[in-house]
Amino acid sequence: MAGRILVLLIVAVSCGCQSKNSAPPPQPPVATTSTVTVSAPPLEMRLGWVTGVCFATANKSIAPGSAITVVPSDEKAPVVEGRVVGATASDAICAALLQDRRKQNGSKWSFYELKLSAPVDLGIGVTGDTRPVAGGLDLNGDGAPEKFTQCASSEGVWFRVWSGPAYQGTPLWAGYYYLGYDTEVTCPS
Amino acid sequence: MAVKSGIFWVTWANAHAQNSSRIEHLVEPFRSQAIAFIKALHDAGATVAVTATKRSVRRAYLFHWSWKIALGKCKASDATGIAGVDIQWDHGNDAASRTGANQMVTGFGLAVPPKSINAPALTSNHITGHAIDMDIIWTGTINVKDTLGKTTAIAFNGDVNANTALHAVGASYGVNKLVTDAPHWSHNGR
Numbered sequence: 001m002a003g004r005i006l007v008l009l010i011v012a013v014s015c016g017c018q019s020k021n022s023a024p025p026p027q028p029p030v031a032t033t034s035t036v037t038v039s040a041p042p043l044e045m046r047l048g049w050v051t052g053v054c055f056a057t058a059n060k061s062i063a064p065g066s067a068i069t070v071v072p073s074d075e076k077a078p079v080v081e082g083r084v085v086g087a088t089a090s091d092a093i094c095a096a097l098l099q100d101r102r103k104q105n106g107s108k109w110s111f112y113e114l115k116l117s118a119p120v121d122l123g124i125g126v127t128g129d130t131r132p133v134a135g136g137l138d139l140n141g142d143g144a145p146e147k148f149t150q151c152a153s154s155e156g157v158w159f160r161v162w163s164g165p166a167y168q169g170t171p172l173w174a175g176y177y178y179l180g181y182d183t184e185v186t187c188p189s
Numbered sequence: 190m191a192v193k194s195g196i197f198w199v200t201w202a203n204a205h206a207q208n209s210s211r212i213e214h215l216v217e218p219f220r221s222q223a224i225a226f227i228k229a230l231h232d233a234g235a236t237v238a239v240t241a242t243k244r245s246v247r248r249a250y251l252f253h254w255s256w257k258i259a260l261g262k263c264k265a266s267d268a269t270g271i272a273g274v275d276i277q278w279d280h281g282n283d284a285a286s287r288t289g290a291n292q293m294v295t296g297f298g299l300a301v302p303p304k305s306i307n308a309p310a311l312t313s314n315h316i317t318g319h320a321i322d323m324d325i326i327w328t329g330t331i332n333v334k335d336t337l338g339k340t341t342a343i344a345f346n347g348d349v350n351a352n353t354a355l356h357a358v359g360a361s362y363g364v365n366k367l368v369t370d371a372p373h374w375s376h377n378g379r
Binding site: 107177 | 371
């Protein structure tokens with residue numbers, strides 16, 4: 001993998017890239033810089049949140065058969081490998097598309113069905129090649145594992161990836177799953 | 190006659206305990222305040238898509254107790270009752286009660302994060318009719334009048350939670366932004 005790295009590009013990463021024609025994307029703002037290889041799309045096009053066998057991502061054109069790695073929200077669970085089956089609009093596959101939440105989630109994310117090697121409840125998915133390092137996955141090429149977090153806000157679940165300590169500074173990536181019902185907040189203030 | 194917990198109640202709730210996205214289902218004075226704020230946004234050229242207003246207390250009740258029983262956070266016999274929902278949570282043994290509740294958790298698509306301790310809420314600003322979820326979109330900069338008629342130029346920000354100028358205009362109408370959840374506005378910002 002490292003041999004295929006031709007150059008590191010500094011790209012502006014913005015939640016605003018998540019949808020060109022739709023509503024405002026989730027907050028908080030993501031990091032202003034990240035590193036990617038020329039062989040992979042920007043991180044916000046590779047990352048998304050997973051519920052069961054459903055992958056929600058800003059990327060509108062993931063090819064069926066694409067590899068995906070899922071980091072479950074359960075910290076004790078191992079990373080799960082899988083493949084993208086294809087795009088879906090089914091609420092039987094994606095709970096995020098159930099009646100109470102379809103408008104909010106559907107206007108901001110594209111949805112794909114997954115085939116995974118093990119069941120996942122909630123998690124963060126990364127398409128394409130990933131770089132395993134001691135302690136996890138390195139997504140920005142700095143040799144250190146990123147931190148993957150999940151917490152509840154008033155009516156949604158926040159998924160975030162951090163290059164530094166969790167909940168300090170700006171996350172490398174953030175995704176918001178609108179639940180359409182009210183929950184108790186677990187996200188740090 | 191009570192009906193045991195299970196998938197029946199998902200179908201029932203989808204028919205008889207739906208949430209609303211109609212502004213007229215909000216309560217006064219928040220309803221008039223939300224209408225005025227949305228009119229000001231429309232007048233300025235923004236597009237507003239309301240996705241949720243008043244949520245059903247009976248639906249919330251079914252979410253709450255099915256989640257708690259399915260996850261073993263309480264016994265089925267602990268569940269309280271609510272008018273208009275003749276559900277039997279206790280099937281006579283814990284395993285069957287949890288199976289019935291779990292069918293509802295799955296059917297409702299309730300999130301079950303690891304180490305979850307907080308069930309879906311039984312009450313909220315949405316349930317009392319004091320909150321509205323909406324997407325507000327425009328291009329470039331628009332001039333929005335606040336409740337006193339003062340015009341504020343507001344640039345579109347893809348992160349609505351960070352658009353403090355928009356929040357200030359909303360607040361002038363009594364419609365306050367909750368900055369953790371992009372679509373959510375309420376009478377008290379919660």
